[in-house]
Amino acid sequence: xxxxxxxxxxxxxxxxxxxxxxxxxxxxxxxxxxxxxxxxxxxxxxxxxxxxxxxxxxxxxxxxxxxxxxxxxxxxxxxxxxxxxxxxxxxxxxxxxxxxxxxxxxxxxxxxxxxxxxxxxxxxxxxxxxxxxxxxxxxxxxxxxxxxxxxxxxxxxxxxxxxxxxxxxxxxxxxxxxxxxxxxxxxxxxxxxxxxxxxxxxxxxxxxxxxxxxxxxxxxxxxxxxxxxxxxxxxxxxxxxxxxxxxxxxxxxxxxxxxxxxxxxxxxxxxxxxxxxxxxxxxxxxxxxxxxxxxxxxxxxxxxxxxxxxxxxxxxxxxxxxxxxxxxxxxxxxxxxxxxxxxxxxxxxxxxxxxxxxxxxxxxxxxxxxxxxxxxxxxxxxxxxxxxxxxxxxxxxxxxxxxxxxxxxxxxxxxxxxxxxxxxxxxxxxxxxxxxxxxxxxxxxxxxxxxxxxxxxxxxxxxxxxxxxxxxxxxxxxxxxxxxxxxxxxxxxxxxxxxxxxxxxxxxxxxxxxxxxxxxxxxxxxxxxxxxxxxxxxxxxxxxxxxxxxxxxxxxxxxxxxxxxxxxxxx
Ligand code: PRX
Numbered sequence: 001x002x003x004x005x006x007x008x009x010x011x012x013x014x015x016x017x018x019x020x021x022x023x024x025x026x027x028x029x030x031x032x033x034x035x036x037x038x039x040x041x042x043x044x045x046x047x048x049x050x051x052x053x054x055x056x057x058x059x060x061x062x063x064x065x066x067x068x069x070x071x072x073x074x075x076x077x078x079x080x081x082x083x084x085x086x087x088x089x090x091x092x093x094x095x096x097x098x099x100x101x102x103x104x105x106x107x108x109x110x111x112x113x114x115x116x117x118x119x120x121x122x123x124x125x126x127x128x129x130x131x132x133x134x135x136x137x138x139x140x141x142x143x144x145x146x147x148x149x150x151x152x153x154x155x156x157x158x159x160x161x162x163x164x165x166x167x168x169x170x171x172x173x174x175x176x177x178x179x180x181x182x183x184x185x186x187x188x189x190x191x192x193x194x195x196x197x198x199x200x201x202x203x204x205x206x207x208x209x210x211x212x213x214x215x216x217x218x219x220x221x222x223x224x225x226x227x228x229x230x231x232x233x234x235x236x237x238x239x240x241x242x243x244x245x246x247x248x249x250x251x252x253x254x255x256x257x258x259x260x261x262x263x264x265x266x267x268x269x270x271x272x273x274x275x276x277x278x279x280x281x282x283x284x285x286x287x288x289x290x291x292x293x294x295x296x297x298x299x300x301x302x303x304x305x306x307x308x309x310x311x312x313x314x315x316x317x318x319x320x321x322x323x324x325x326x327x328x329x330x331x332x333x334x335x336x337x338x339x340x341x342x343x344x345x346x347x348x349x350x351x352x353x354x355x356x357x358x359x360x361x362x363x364x365x366x367x368x369x370x371x372x373x374x375x376x377x378x379x380x381x382x383x384x385x386x387x388x389x390x391x392x393x394x395x396x397x398x399x400x401x402x403x404x405x406x407x408x409x410x411x412x413x414x415x416x417x418x419x420x421x422x423x424x425x426x427x428x429x430x431x432x433x434x435x436x437x438x439x440x441x442x443x444x445x446x447x448x449x450x451x452x453x454x455x456x457x458x459x460x461x462x463x464x465x466x467x468x469x470x471x472x473x474x475x476x477x478x479x480x481x482x483x484x485x486x487x488x489x490x491x492x493x494x495x496x497x498x499x500x501x502x503x504x505x506x507x508x509x510x511x512x513x514x515x516x517x518x519x520x521x522x523x524x525x526x527x528x529x530x531x532x533x534x535x536x537x538x539x540x541x542x543x544x545x546x547x548x549x550x551x552x553x554x555x556x557x558x559x560x561x562x563x564x565x566x567x568x569x570x571x
């Protein structure tokens with residue numbers, strides 16, 4: 001097989017004239033697919049669900065297949081319309097209004113999706129939190145967003161510091177609980193009483209719908225604010241990149257606590273009227289292959305870490321399953337190694353299509369379309385209507401094959417519209433009309449983009465974005481830790497792992513037990529994916545004269561690389 005280039009196949013998007021479509025495509029064309037195009041009444045939840053429920057040909061089509069080890073359920077578009085209406089009525093009854101923040105902190109389940117859509121239907125802003133978050137992570141996000149309501153499960157409630165959150169008025173509990181009182185709402189009891197009809201709150205395209213918290217290199221996680229207008233991009237990329245057709249069974253493996261799990265685990269499939277599979281439970285190669293086989297999945301969106309794990313489980317396992325329904329596979333979140341693509345060609349007999357985007361971009365921007373010749377190792381080309389380039393630090397475009405800042409001409413439909421309560425942070429993303437991604441890349445003569453790395457200290461471990469500052473802050477809360485510096489260390493399976501350098505306070509000495517205790521401390525305080533896999537005790541942590549931790553230097557030490565310019569290093 002020629003790994004230089006993998007040839008085109010056909011898809012919804014006719015790539016034969018990529019150039020022409022690219023030149024001529026205008027986001028206005030996408031608008032004609034929505035009812036607000038004619039009615040002027042907008043709500044993304046209406047477009048994703050109710051519109052299909054009102055169509056006699058689609059009303060009884062399965063919208064959601066929920067499959068977990070202990071629970072199997074199928075819900076039609078009508079079912080989802082009704083359950084989200086019920087939840088919207090519950091929210092109204094308890095005083096939730098347009099633009100209020102309602103957070104969700106629970107595993108994927110049919111209740112999650114009813115609640116998420118119900119929040120959007122009242123015009124409120126949904127804030128999904130990953131179920132593995134521990135108290136500090138939950139607290140930071142609820143505090144910053146000033147959420148007035150939270151939907152969670154009795155099990156997870158103990159990680160919610162309810163009494164310390166003055167803005168949080170009520171908690172909806174999904175599941176049996178002894179927790180009683182004004183502030184607690186019993187999900188199942190209230191849903192039973194609630195009407196299945198609801199007058200959707202019509203909003204403006206620029207009204208908010210979603211807050212996703214994500215990490216930068218400094219400070220606490222920031223609230224990335226998305227608006228209803230994003231539906232244009234979710235719909236169109238769903239059609240042309242995911243290549244969704246109405247009889248597809250689509251599986252996106254991402255949790256809705258991350259942006260992939262909302263943009264492409266909720267919006268893109270349902271805006272395209274496609275059956276969406278949600279799988280609960282943990283990763284295991286056997287169970288994932290079984291899911292692909294049993295559910296007859298046709299389109300599958302996952303991440304390099306998962307593919308690498310499947311790859312290391314060996315090709316013999318794959319042969320035990322019938323995966324003939326699968327026709328299109330995509331990847332996001334980290335660099336997709338050419339060897340993983342080669343594995344896909346051999347084990348799945350399919351190309352794995354890389355897609356590049358970010359929490360802030362709300363949707364795919366640079367992609368390998370089904371009908372684009374693929375160059376393994378490249379992220380592909382900009383989506384039609386998107387202008388991407390490589391620019392220098394002054395905002396000038398660089399010629400092909402020169403490495404620089406990967407930048408996108410602003411705006412596009414799904415671009416974030418704010419960083420919650422931090423306008424100066426938001427502004428700092430833009431230069432000369434370009435959105436600066438923080439990634440470095442180059443573009444070849446044929447217009448393909450090649451990812452090179454992050455330009456800041458943000459860590460990408462198993463496709464999850466971790467801010468070093470957040471981990472460092474937690475580490476120094478431990479009584480034994482004096483100072484901490486955290487970096488991403490390259491790892492063949494996870495992309496990067498988190499490595500922490502620490503200094504110890506007087507009276508503590510290094511031991512296996514102590515290091516394990518510190519690791520557990522971060523895991524229990526923040527989340528498992530933020531806990532350092534490696535901890536190393538140092539005498540000092542290198543800092544600049546202004547007191548900033550020099551993570552770049554720590555990384556050079558770790559990798560045995562030249563240390564570069566250390567003129568700002570403190571004495
Ligand atoms: O560094 C890039 C990497 O993930 C970052 C965005 O992370 P997050 O906001 O969590 O969103 C992930 C899912 C949309 C980017 O700045 N990244 C994302 N996709 C790719 C990638 N790196 C290489 N190749 C990709 N396809």
